[in-house]
Amino acid sequence: MRVAVIGAGIVGACIARSLAMTGVEVVVLDRGQVGSGTTSRGEGNILVSDKAPGPELDLALASRALWAELADDLGAAMLEFEPKGGLVVATSARGLDVLSGFSRAQREVGVRVSAVSPEEAVDLEPWLATDLPGGSFYDQDAQVQPVMAAVEILADAVRRGATFRAGAEVAGVRTGGRGQVVGIITASGDRVDVDAVVNATGTWGGVVGERLGAPIPVLPRRGFLLVTEPMPRRVEHKVYSADYVDNVAASTEGLETSCVVEGTQGGTILIGASRERVGFDQTMNPGIVRALAEQAVRIFPFLADVQLLRVYRGFRPYCPDHLPVIGPDPRVPGILHACGHEGAGIGLATATGALIASHLTGSGFVVDPGPYLPDRLIDGRTP
Incomplete structure (x- = not known):
């Protein structure tokens, strides 16, 4: 079996590695370089x-376990993998009550x-504000x-037999007599024979899905991220306000902001996060x-009293029901x-790679694949 993975971001890299580990022949194509799209704009x-x-x-818990295995295999330092834990803080008594109920429900399904x-x-x-009413600590959160x-995950996939083609934008697919995929066509006219194609193009998943004859409703949701000047490390964990959880789950088109703060190994501090549905508009917004x-x-x-080094923005690939689309498209x-x-x-990304490999090879699934299948979002069934 030969599989084309479109997209060399973190998801595409994990898919390529998972497939290569099973002996599947993999070719990864990206219109840019490794991690140059959605992945480069993430925290x-x-x-x-x-x-x-x-x-x-469920997917996050499975992925967290696989990330630990990946860090052991490739070296935590190569990934800058830090199992730092997350501190969620409330800024009001009511917020603390809501957070406590949320945490209680998570604890019942295996979250520490x-x-x-x-x-x-x-x-x-120690540098936290002293007037906050409390919060919750999650030792499984990592970075x-x-x-x-x-880059490292895809490099390992290549060591295992995968190939990578940068600057190769996929324009469409070729199908056989029964509608089965038999190859892809790049924007430059190259033809690559494959038995299956995986659309792992992040925010552009909807656009690429159209080119493949299998459109899916993936929409861009713009976000801003602030980066401070380097300094001695003062933030040891992922720290964010409790209202971040509500903003992650919201479907509104308007602007939502909630505080997320964390330190990096390089000494900078990352500050997010904002979310808004404005299409692919990259306009800088000083108000945000x-x-x-x-x-x-x-x-x-x-x-x-800390200076900002830079501000950047990117787009998160948003689905209407807040679940990723993972699995075979029934139409093609x-x-x-x-x-x-x-x-x-x-x-x-790690559990997504494992799921795709299981779909293609018939091996056991790390989680029930049903909730993530594309079927739920097509033929008028979009939630």
């Missing part, structure tokens, strides 16, 4: 803390989470450097930058999708 989150019980949390008092929160993060991780900065200072007051035999992860693509 590198590997989170279970922000997901309610259900299919996405503990309540923390205001004093315990400051013990975990990677997303582009480094994509200001709102994120103010929210970050509320949680970490020392940031008021040989087409599979692996996109629509929104802001969780880094964290969910």
Whole structure:
């Protein structure tokens, strides 16, 4: 079997490695370089803390275990993998009540989470504001450097026999007499014979799905990320306000901002996160930058005196029901999708790779594949 994976971001890299490990012949194609699209605009989150019980949390727990295995195989330093844990803090008494109920439900399905008092929160993060009412600590939350991780994972896939073609934009597919995929066509006119094609193009999953004759409703959701000047490390964990969970799950088109703060191995501090549905509009919005900065200072007051190094923005691949699309498309035999992860693509990439490999090879699934299948989003069945 020969499989084309379209997209050399973190999801495509994990798919290629999972397939190569089973002996499948894999060719990865990307119109750019490794990790140059959606992956390059991410924070590198590997989170279970922000997901309610259900299919996405199931996928996140499976992925977290696979990330640990991957770090052991390739070396944590090569991925900048840090099992740092996540501290979710409330900024009001009501927010703490909501967070406590959310955490309780997660605990019942296997998430490791503990309540923390205001004093315990400051013990975990000494530079934290001292007037916060408390929060929850998740020791399973982790972090990677997303582009480094994509490069290393794809390199390992290549060592196992995969090939990678940069600057190769896929324009369409070729099908046989029964409609089965037999190859792909690039924008330059090259033809590549394959038995299956995986659409792992992140935010552009809907556009590429159209080219493959299998459109899916993946939409862009713009987000901004602030990066501070390097400094001695002052934020040890992933730290975010409890309202981030509500914003992740929201479907509104308007702007939503909620504070997410974390340190990096290079000494910079990353500050997010905003979400808004504005298509592929890349316009800079100083108002969003200001709102994120103010929210970050509320949680970490020392940031008021820290300089921003840069601000960047990107697009999260958003599906209407907040679940990624993973699996074979019933309309075109040989087409599979692996996109629509929104802001969780880094964290969910490893289990996504395992699911796609199972669909193509018939091996056992790491989680029930049913909730993620494309069927739910086509033929007028979009939620």
